[in-house]
Amino acid sequence: MDWFAGWFGSADFGVARFVLQRGIAAIFVLAFVSGALQFPALLGEHGLLPVPRYLARVARPPGPTLFRWRYSDRLLRAVAWTGAALGLTVVAGLPQRGPAWVPMLVFASMWLLYMSIVNVGQVFYGFGWEILLLEAGFLAAFLGSDQTTTPAITLFAFRWLVFRLEFGAGLIKMRGDPVWRDLTALYYHHETQPMPNPLSWWFHHLPKPLHKVEVLGNHVAQLVVPFFLFAPQPVATVAAAVIIATQCWLVLSGNFAWLNAVTIVAAFSAVAIPAAPGATPAAVPGAAPGGPGTPGWFAVVVLAMGALMVVLSWWPLRNLFSRNQVMNGSFNRWRLANAYGAFGSITRERYEVVVEGTTGDPGSGPWLEYGFRGKPGEPGRMPRQFAPYHLRLDWLMWFLALGSPGLNWFVPFLNKLLDADRASLRLLRRDPFGGQRPDWVRARVFRYRYSTWREWRATGDWWVREPLGDFVPPISRGG
Known part of the structure; x- marks a missing residue:
């Protein structure tokens, strides 16, 4: 079954899995801490948009939530701090030391706990990076552990996520505001973006020809480069590096919560670092046939996840080619295979x-x-x-x-x-x-x-x- 192990996973993506698991978990920690510190004042029992009042008003929330039957600020904090603690264990690498079902269970728990918060968060949780984190967290559950190979199907699902994120953002810009087409968007964006950072003033005062070069580079990074994520190596790694560099440029010029961080981490799914000659994943004791380090049950679960994502991807794929492209929307209650995009229009004055x-x-x-x-x-x-x-x-x-x-x-x-x-x-x-x-x-x-x-x-x-x-x-x- 060596052919199956080679097809199912590769030791070349050990670094990719390391970054994906720990990076997504770290962002979950930030998201849960944000919820624990801000949610009660904004949406709690005595908040601006109280969740109990919201749940009494709607027939059902937009997706599954633990708070459907009961909400309290104490329960919210318990959910948030539990999620943060689970994320910290992954950052420390503890679940990854065990069988593949251990990190799978931890990521599934974080996904469900955070989805419970998002689905009652109303307008305060209506941002694209919320569903982005949920989808990334779901996929991370199928990366395996140190005892298994890194599944190629899961890495492909992450690349498809990055493709939708980048290509969708590129299309929404070209279909939207003409300043993206005439390359003048950055004459305004650094000044009018939601929350400038310490360098935004300096970026705004760069020469206008350089602003046009920035916009052109953005179009290349979002409309051309994502296709090369699916190319053979080392082309896919180069494409990922371009996307990561572009996202780092955005980090330097503005505050966009964890949108850029999730994109950077997810892009590592295309980064291959060849394993040392002769290196093989450790075999899992008692594993079913499926190649070294690939338990049979794990291969079946990953294949099922891949099939699910193929089915769910019909809706976001159709959306990409629609004249009425949806930006940052979910097509199912589980927040999977979403549509993404940002800054389809640019405000001219602040x-x-x-x-x-x-x-x-x-x-x-x-x-x-x-x-x-x-x-x-x-x-x-x-x-x-x-x-x-x-x-x-x-x-x-x-x-x-x-x-x-x-x-x-x-x-x-x-x-x-x-x-x-x-x-x-x-x-x-x-x-x-x-x-x-x-x-x-x-x-x-x-x-x-x-x-x-x-x-x-x-x-x-x-x-x-x-x-x-x-x-x-x-x-x-x-x-």
């Missing part, structure tokens, strides 16, 4: 909603500004680096400024500020009232732009902002 409070008369103030952790606020504050950690409130504030519906959670947020709610205030960087209740709060809209080189040298400000008017006029408790 708007920000600034939240203020006062203990004085609303007509005269003084009005003091609440400080958010990641989103732009005070002009003199340099943007910070938070990715791959995800600041959910800050991201929703960006969508709010674009005109996306959000008053169902934003007005409750203002009421939490009026009550000086501690859980809500912990989501912020600065409370100007030191934990005391303001008498009034309001939200105003500003137009933001990056300062020029001359303005930055003169004032040290990273932003220049212009007030445009009230978003929510002054309100008081009970008002």
Whole structure:
């Protein structure tokens, strides 16, 4: 059965499995910690969009969830910290030392636990990287352990994931905003992206011809290179390296939660490092025929997973060639074989909603500004680096400024500020009232732009902002 072992897996992908398992597990840890620290304030029993109220309103959640029958903040935290602990064991390499069913069970548990959170997370969990992490976590369950070869079918499924992610993003850009087609998208993107990082200002001020080169390089990386992930080695490894380098460039220029991190890790599925001559995987005691290090049951399970993904892939494949291409959507309740994409349109101007409070008369103030952790606020504050950690409130504030519906959670947020709610205030960087209740709060809209080189040298400000008017006029408790 040596031919089967050679077909089923290869020792050349030991490094790929190492990176995939530990990398995806580490991102799961971040996601679970984010849930434990942010979910109760946003969606908990007394949150902005309480899960119990949501579950009472919907016929059924969009997918399976442990909270379908009962939700409590204590149970949420137990789920989140359990998931984080499981992820840490994989990062440490503990489950991988056992039979293949051990890491399979750990990854399946993380997948189900995180899916339980996502499926009741409503708008705060409506991001493409949530379903991306779920799909990657599911596939990682079929990578085997140190006692088995790395299954080629699982690696192919990961490459198909990266292909959909990159090629889908490339198509949505070309079908969407004309600035992607005339190569001018980066004239605006670094300034108007959801959450700039410390280098975004510098990227924005690069020469415009270089911005066009960046966009052209992006098109090559997303529309051409992904096809070579399925080519023979070493071409597939080179394609993966190009994708990884492109994603690292995006990491340097912005905060996109764990979108780039998952893409980088998943791209390692195409990276082959030849094993030392004569090296073979360790045989599994009692394994059924299927080649050294390949138990028969494991081969059957991986083949079944591959068949499932082939069937489920019909919908995202059809979506790629549809004029009405869906961006970041699931076609089944299990969040597998999803459609991906990002920045199909680019905003030309940046708007920000600034939240203020006062203990004085609303007509005269003084009005003091609440400080958010990641989103732009005070002009003199340099943007910070938070990715791959995800600041959910800050991201929703960006969508709010674009005109996306959000008053169902934003007005409750203002009421939490009026009550000086501690859980809500912990989501912020600065409370100007030191934990005391303001008498009034309001939200105003500003137009933001990056300062020029001359303005930055003169004032040290990273932003220049212009007030445009009230978003929510002054309100008081009970008002």
